[in-house]
Amino acid sequence: MATETETPIRGMGHSVKRKEDARFIRGRGRYVDDIKLPGMLFLDIVRSPYAHATIKNIDASAALAQPGVLAVITGKDLDAAGLAWMPTLMGDKQMVLPVDRVVYQAQEVAAVVATDRYAAADGVALVNVEYEPLPPVTDPIKALEADAPLVRPDREQKTNHIWHWEAGDAARTDELFNQAEVVVKEDLYIPRIHVCSIETCGCVASFDAVEGKLTVYMTTQAPHAIRTVFSLVTSIPEHKIHIISPDIGGGFGGKVPVYPGYVIACVASIKTGHPVKWIEDRSENLQADSFARDYHITAELAAKRDGTMQALRVKTIADHGAFDAAANPSKFPAGLFSVITGSYELDAAHVEVDGVYTNKPSGGVAYRCSFRVTEAVHTIERMVDVLAQKLSMDPAELRLKNFIPPEKFPYKSPTGWEYDSGNYPAALRKAMEEIGYEQLRREQAEKRARGELMGIGLSTFTEIVGAGPSHTFDILGIKMFDSAEIRVHPTGSAIVRIGVQTQGQGHETTFAQIVAEELGLPVENITVEHGDTDTAPYGLGTYASRSTPTAGAATAVAARKIREKAKNIAAHLLEVSPDDLEWENYQFRVKGTPGKAVTMQQIAFAAYTNHPQGMEAGLEAVDYYDPPNLTFPFGAYVCVVDIDRGTGEVKIRRFLAIDDCGNIINxxxxDGQIHGGLTMGMAPALLEEITYDENGNIQQGNFMDYLLPTAMETPAWETDKTVTPSPHHPFGAKGVGESATVGAPPAIANAVVDALSHLGVTHIDIPITPWKVYKILEEHGVAES
Amino acid sequence: MTTQTTQTTQTTHKVTLTINGQPYTAEVEPRLLLVHFIREVAGLTGTHIGCDTTSCGACTVLVNGVPAKSCTLLAVQVDGAEIRTVEGLEQDGKLHPVQDGFVQEHGLQCGFCTPGMMLTAVALLERNPQPTEDEIRRAISGNLCRCTGYVNIVKSIQYAAKQMREAQATPAPAPVGAEV
Incomplete structure (x- = not known):
């Protein structure tokens, strides 16, 4: 540490308490619903009770007669302005408000603008919509049948099939399967789930007719991309659109898409000349906003009798709902699903995904997951266990036999990814040792002999995060770089503005730590700003664990540009050549004369008061960082469960997560990110699922029916780490926000199947509910009544 | 400010609530939820709304010292009550030990559930100064957090409990955060 500085630097590797906490613990956060502008009106939405219907008529007269109601906006109004449809981030189009038909339950049908939220709700109740119901289709496999109801007659292609996508080598994979000594096959369903950030979505749109400027306070994870899309859709020049993402109450991928409510609120503000607030109810959020997962997977794994894994073959039907409004990079309609060969060295793999329309809200957003990685990891981690069971091998032994060896990195996967770094055996061995794996196996054998059900599950996953290299990754053509701008003030404090945005990840603290480390300025003297498109440099936003790999890298590189300039100023101050200086202990000092040194604070002052002749004054830099590759965090998880034979309840007794996200900032x-990720991994493994009945009615449309984990179900997670730096990231970091959500579900599922494997159970689809388990126990005659 | 909700229907009632020691009086519709009174009449936006089924607890406040979900009470129902919200936790520039605990133990991420979570914790510690981990988990089981996985929230409450017990055990200086 810099002993010369009075205030500690506290850069990389310090558990600095969060700067943002000061406002949150005092109730001084500023979330969208806290924004109140003069003359502000409220918008509420009329939603469809039907999953599929034609709209015969909309009668707004009673609503308009209600005191406080000022306007009712319908699809026909928007159509007249060319705004009834909008583009999705996946190159499809989506209804803002329907002109003549609805395609999922809870779809937006009309909007009521009123003087307050109660009057708006009164208006919604009084809008009379006449529907003629049509038969819906909610099962993607049935949707592909020839006589299935057509979800999207607006398209040229008159089927519900959206796209086909594949990766890997089909011929080589088939060849290996034909020669294989052992083949295992399972059908896996990864259920439809919803992110349910505790803050719902909403916005305050304010159009200034005099300036011609639209300002939108919005629950968005990607404010710059939204600004560009809004400009393209509305023809308002981009410099006249100001998107502000204030404090955001959780994102998890659900706040990446553009929802109709945002657009309607903007239209309503333009139409009424007042600021307009739209805030969803929880039920609206849960019934209509984009969903995650909903993958129907058939997976096959080919191996030798000694357990050597050879090839993986996967076919998937992906339910994307009525609009392909997923938030994937444009060249990847199935996201990064092709990372499905995971941590294992396979000779070949072939993966196919077919996207399908159904009468359900849009699917395909992430749920704290980097573009379909969770589906991929669940598949491979389950299949490894299925193979272990078939070969009567210990699943840890089978994994250790097939891991990509540490010396083979960078490793080219059979589906084309280049893994940057990894040491999988070290992580698994550490996990096994810390949890006492052998002892647990002995305990399990003893319990099994007594008829007790205990299971041990492993997950040794590899993630792929940090999109991404711009040659491969873009969203609607916008390359997925990210950015940072740093200004060092004369007295040695600094402001950092970044192209990504925080929804709880703590960027205001961690990005300050990056700058502190690179420049030797105390972390408390560095302010981080984000989420305001008028001030922050252009960026693609925070999702898919990309902030640290992309904008974090940009921040370090921008700081290093500043340090280069600072070195010249230091040389000027010390009257030596820059070549005679070294950066050591957070200061520039003359090589061989450690006493002769200047701090960054001294250099900053000189940059404005005494800079060398011929040099620009000031000390600032900007960087747009285009990562050379993605980063590949990994981990080894062990889950121990006990199953109640009387109720089928699965109790997680212990869960140990060893994570490796490279070098750690804070x-x-x-640790907090991993705790949260594990909980959002447990949720779909044991509790959460969205289903629909045959009429397209959602079965879990509120928090009474859709069960988020509480403190009672959530175990006391145990965490530890290994550190394998990313070789291409400026400070060796990888993303971490989603690792645990991705890695946890198969560890839990594997533990439950392990507890029941002696009964011949090879697979159980998540969520593994008590009822599902009880039925299995009953079937095998081991349930206690 | 005065409530905008008086514009839509005819019947209104005069309601007076004491929030964090300060009285607020307004003519409100009988249907006005307590949480909207707090947020929009009193202008205290630290109390949040996260659901519409009394499930998430983001709107938790103390009504006469008892945790209550303010999205499921009408303002008229609690006329005359003493309400405590997150804005009332800090006293004389000194954080309540629960607030301090949430910072020290990283008990919050996005911050949206935090005010409700902290008020539930305050009420727990006021009636049970030395709760077990299980008692803490049970007490906060009506408050959903999507970010933290609860591990550090439990630690934050344990931290606060320890601070409050130590303050109680030390006669001088004045107890930290022991005001009620």
């Missing part, structure tokens, strides 16, 4: 925050 260990406290990384």
């Amino acid at each position: 260990p406290m925050i990384v």
Whole structure:
């Protein structure tokens, strides 16, 4: 540490307490619903009770007669302005408000603008919509049948099939399967789930007719991309659109898409000349906003009798709902699903995904997951266990036999990814040792002999995060770089503005730590700003664990540009050549004369008061960072469960997560990210699922029916780490926000199947509910009544 | 400010609530939810709304010292009550030990559930100064957090409990955060 500085630097590796906490613990956060502008009106939405219907008529007269109601906006109004449809981030189009038909339950049908939220709700109740119901299709496999109801007659192609996508080598994979000594096959369903950030979505749109400027406070994870899309859709020049993402109450991928409510609120503000607030109810959020997962997977794994894994073959039907409004990079309609060969060295793999329309809200957003990685990891991690069971091998032994060896990195996967770094055996061995794997196996054998059900599950996953290299990754053509701008003030404090945005990840602290480390300025003297498109440099936003790999890298590179300039100023101050200087202990000092040194604070002052002749004054830099590759965090998880034979309830007794996200900026925050990720991994493994009945009615449309984990179900997670830096990231970091959500579900599912494997159970689809388990126990005659 | 909700229907009632020691009086519709009174009449936006089924607890406040979900009470129902919200936790520039605990133990991420979570914790510690981990988990089981996985929230409450017990055990200086 810099002993010369009075205030500690506290850069990389310090558990610095979060700067943002000061406002949150005092109730001084500023979330969208806290924004109140003069003359502000409220917007509420009329939604369809039907999953599929034609709209015969909309009668707004009673609503308009209600005191406080000022306007009712319908699809026909928007159509007249060319705004009834909008583009999705996946190159499809989506209804803002329907002109003549609805395609999922809870779809937006009309909007009521009123003087307050109660009057708006009164208006919604009084809008009379006449529907003629049509038969819906909610099962993607049935949707592909020839006589299935057509979800999207607006398209040229008159089927519900959206796209086909594949990766890997089909011929080589088939060849290996034909020669294989052992083949295992399972059908896996990864259920439809919803992110349910505790803050719902909403916005305050304010159009200034005099300036011609639209300002939108919005629950968005990607404010710059939204600004560009809004400009393209509305023809308002981009410099006249100001998107502000204030404090955001959780994102998890659900706040990446553009929802109709945002657009309607903007239209309503333009139409009424007043600021307009739209805030969803939880039920609206849960019934209509984009969903995650909903993958129907058939997976096959080919191996030798000694357990050597050879090839993986996967076919998937992906339910994308009525609009392909997923938030994937444009060249990847199935996201990064092709990372499905995971941590294992396979000779070949072939993966196919077919996207399908159904009468359900849009699917395909992430749920704290980097573009379909969770589906991929669940598949491979389950299949490894299925193979272990078939070969009567210990699943840990089978994994250790097939891991990509540490010396083979960078490793080219059979589906084309180049893994940057990894040491999988080290992580698994550490996990096994810390949890006492052998002892647990002995305990399990003893319990099994007594008829007790205990299971041990492993997951040794590899993630793929940090999109991405711009040659491969873009969203609607916008390359997925990210950015940072740093200004060092004369007295040695600094402001950092970044192209990504925080929804709880703690960027205001961690990005300050990056700058502190690179420049030797105390972390408390560095302010981080984000989420405001008028001030922050252009960026693609925070999702898919990309902030640290992309904008974090940009921040370090921008700081290094500043340090280069600072070195010249230091040489000027010390009257030596820049070549005679070294950066050591957070200061520039003359090589061989450690006493002769200047701090960054001294250099900053000189940059404005005494800079060398011929040099620009000031000390600032900007960087748009285009990562050379993605980063590949990994981990080894062990889950121990006990199953109640009387109720089928699965109790997680212990869960140990060993994570490797490379070099760590703030260990406290990384631990917190992992705790949260594990909980959002447990949720779909044991509790959460969205289903629909045959009429397209959602079965879990509120928090009474859709069960988020509470403190009672959530175990006391145990965490530890290994550190394998990314070789291409400026400070060796990888993303971490989603690792645990991705890695946890198969560890839990594997533990439950392991507890029941002696009964011949090879697979159970998540969520593994007590009822599902009880039925299995009953079937095998081991349930206690 | 005065409520905008008086514009839509005819019947209104005069309601007076004491929030964090300060009285607020307004003519409100009988249907006005307590949470909207707090947020829009009193202008205290630290209390949040996260659901519409009394499930998430983001709107938790203390009504006469008892945790209550303010999205499921009408303002008229609690006329005359003493309400405590997150804005009332800090006293004389000194954080309540629960607030301090949430910072020290990283008990919050996005911050949206935090005010409700902290008020539930305050009420727990006021009636049970030395709760077990299980008692803490049970107490906060009506408050959903999507970010933290609860591990650090439990630690934050344990931290606060320890601070409050130590303050109680030390006669001088004045107890930290022991005001009620």
